[in-house]
Structures are given as structure tokens and as C-alpha cells.
Amino acid sequence: MSQTVLDVRDLEAGYEPGVPIVRGASITVDKGEIVVVLGPNGAGKSSLIKAVAGLVPISRGKVLLDGNDITAAPAHTMVRLGLAFVPQTENVFPLMSVEDNLKVACGILERREAPARIAEMYAMFPDLARQKRSAAGNLSGGQRQMLAVARALIIHPKVLVLDEPSAGLSPKFVSMVFEMLSAIRKSGVTILLVEQNAKAALAIGDRAYVLVEGKERHEGVASTLWDDPVVAELYLGQRPLKPEAGGAA
Ligand SMILES: Nc1ncnc2c1ncn2[C@@H]1O[C@H](COP(=O)(O)OP(=O)(O)OP(=O)(O)O)[C@@H](O)[C@H]1O
Numbered sequence: 001m002s003q004t005v006l007d008v009r010d011l012e013a014g015y016e017p018g019v020p021i022v023r024g025a026s027i028t029v030d031k032g033e034i035v036v037v038l039g040p041n042g043a044g045k046s047s048l049i050k051a052v053a054g055l056v057p058i059s060r061g062k063v064l065l066d067g068n069d070i071t072a073a074p075a076h077t078m079v080r081l082g083l084a085f086v087p088q089t090e091n092v093f094p095l096m097s098v099e100d101n102l103k104v105a106c107g108i109l110e111r112r113e114a115p116a117r118i119a120e121m122y123a124m125f126p127d128l129a130r131q132k133r134s135a136a137g138n139l140s141g142g143q144r145q146m147l148a149v150a151r152a153l154i155i156h157p158k159v160l161v162l163d164e165p166s167a168g169l170s171p172k173f174v175s176m177v178f179e180m181l182s183a184i185r186k187s188g189v190t191i192l193l194v195e196q197n198a199k200a201a202l203a204i205g206d207r208a209y210v211l212v213e214g215k216e217r218h219e220g221v222a223s224t225l226w227d228d229p230v231v232a233e234l235y236l237g238q239r240p241l242k243p244e245a246g247g248a249a
């Protein structure tokens with residue numbers, strides 16, 4: 001039987017009182033899954049996962065992590081609870097070396113555990129090992145995302161939540177990021193992912209939701225969601241999901 005790791009129930013959240021941006025959204029992520037949240041610009045995808053991560057005030061609903069209610073947990077306690085959030089930007093310390101970025105991220109680990117865990121991250125991401133003394137700000141966009149993900153993974157999260165990890169990357173690095181996420185899932189990590197790059201995200205995902213105006217309007221198996229006419233309709237008659245040969249969606 002599948003085990004629900006993240007259970008978001010009827011969530012309402014927003015930046016100002018009385019102005020909900022997330023409007024009763026419900027999504028679940030089972031252990032070992034990659035779940036993708038798609039949706040038009042401004043649908044509230046970032047707001048939804050930021051609310052889950054404790055970064056946007058929640059006015060209704062619940063967030064359960066492994067059955068524990070974390071709805072009211074402040075963002076800085078999420079790591080300890082097992083939820084690692086990788087924001088779209090500003091997800092590394094650019095002036096610090098790669099190694100120091102990883103050391104800082106070890107925060108909640110036992111001090112004696114940290115070196116071995118950093119070594120594991122270097123084994124998983126050889127690019128980072130090669131550049132351990134470079135400032136994070138000097139990495140390529142793709143490597144910087146790698147570092148952001150390594151920082152999140154280092155504390156063995158129950159769920160890794162990412163906001164558009166492929167945004168702004170050249171096609172080569174886009175594939176690199178998705179290959180990396182696929183490998184991370186194979187290593188047993190559960191992933192919730194918001195993406196504009198629908199084609200690539202659905203290719204590695206298990207299930208996907210389409211969020212429109214702050215609520216999930218459709219849910220399906222990632223591999224078939226692409227061709228679901230309902231999805232095109234939800235994108236207001238556009239067809240942003242249609243794949244271009246070899247190109248980004
Ligand atoms: N910090 C903020 N303060 C106030 N309103 C915000 C803030 N961030 C986002 N919003 C508003 O919330 C709505 C949803 O934005 P959000 O960034 O969650 O959408 P999104 O689906 O992630 O869009 P995109 O595809 O462009 O990333 C928008 O109307 C936006 O203007």
C-alpha cells in the first residue's frame with residue numbers, strides 16, 4: 001500500500017488577510033513519488049508550495065507530513081521536520097564556497113556526521129566535488145541548482161519540494177536538472193515539483209496536478225496528462241503543453 005508523505009488538504013493561503021491566492025488546494029504525494037504541479041502563470045503554484053514550506057500565511061486547511069500536522073510550523077523548523085524546500089532563486093550563498101554552502105546546510109546533523117554526508121553529496125554530484133572551493137556564485141546555472149538541491153538533500157528530507165528548478169537554464173542544463181531529479185528519486189527521495197517546463201517534468205513525474213486560480217482542477221498520471229484535452233482547456237484554450245520537437249514546452 002502506498003504511504004502518503006505529504007498531504008495538503010483544502011489549503012487556503014495568501015500574502016494579505018482576506019486575499020487568498022491559494023484557494024482550497026488539495027494535493028498528496030506518496031512515498032517515492034515525483035509529483036508535478038503545473039499551471040498557467042500566476043495560478044499560485046509558487047504560493048502553494050511556499051505555504052506548504054511555511055513561507056506564506058495559511059488561513060484554512062492543513063498540511064500533514066508523514067501524518068503529523070505541520071500547518072503552523074514556521075519555515076525554519078521545516079528542515080528538522082523533514083521538509084526541504086528549494087526556492088526558485090536565491091537558493092545558495094553566492095559568496096561562499098561550494099563546500100561552505102554544504103557545511104552550512106548540515107546544520108541539523110550531528111557534527112561528526114557532516115563530513116561523511118558532504119562526501120556523499122560529492123559522490124552524487126561530481127561537478128560539485130570538482131568545484132568545492134569555488135564561490136557558489138561562479139557556478140553555471142545548472143551547477144548552482146545542483147548545489148541548491150544537494151544542500152536540501154544533505155539532511156535526509158522526507159520530501160524535497162522544488163520551485164521551477166529548470167527556470168532560466170539553457171536546454172543542456174534543463175536536461176541535466178531533470179536527470180538529476182530522476183536519479184534522486186531512484187535513491188528513494190520523495191519529490192514535489194513545480195515546473196513551467198511541462199514536457200520535461202511530466203517525463204520524469206509519476207502524477208501531476210494542474211493548478212488554476214489557486215485550486216487543483218485536474219489530476220492525472222504524468223505520462224498521459226499531456227494528451228488530456230481537459231488540460232489544454234485549463235490553460236484557457238492555449239496549448240502550452242504541446243511539445244516542440246526537442247524544445248522546451
Ligand atoms: N510576495 C507576494 N506578495 C503579494 N502577492 C504575491 C506575492 N507573490 C505572488 N503574489 C501574487 O500571487 C499570485 C500567484 O503568484 P504565484 O507566484 O504563486 O504564481 P505561479 O503560479 O507560481 O506563477 P508563475 O508561473 O509565474 O511562477 C499572483 O497574482 C501574484 O501577483
Ligand SMILES: [Mg+2]
Binds near residue numbers: 045046047
Ligand atoms: Mg511560480
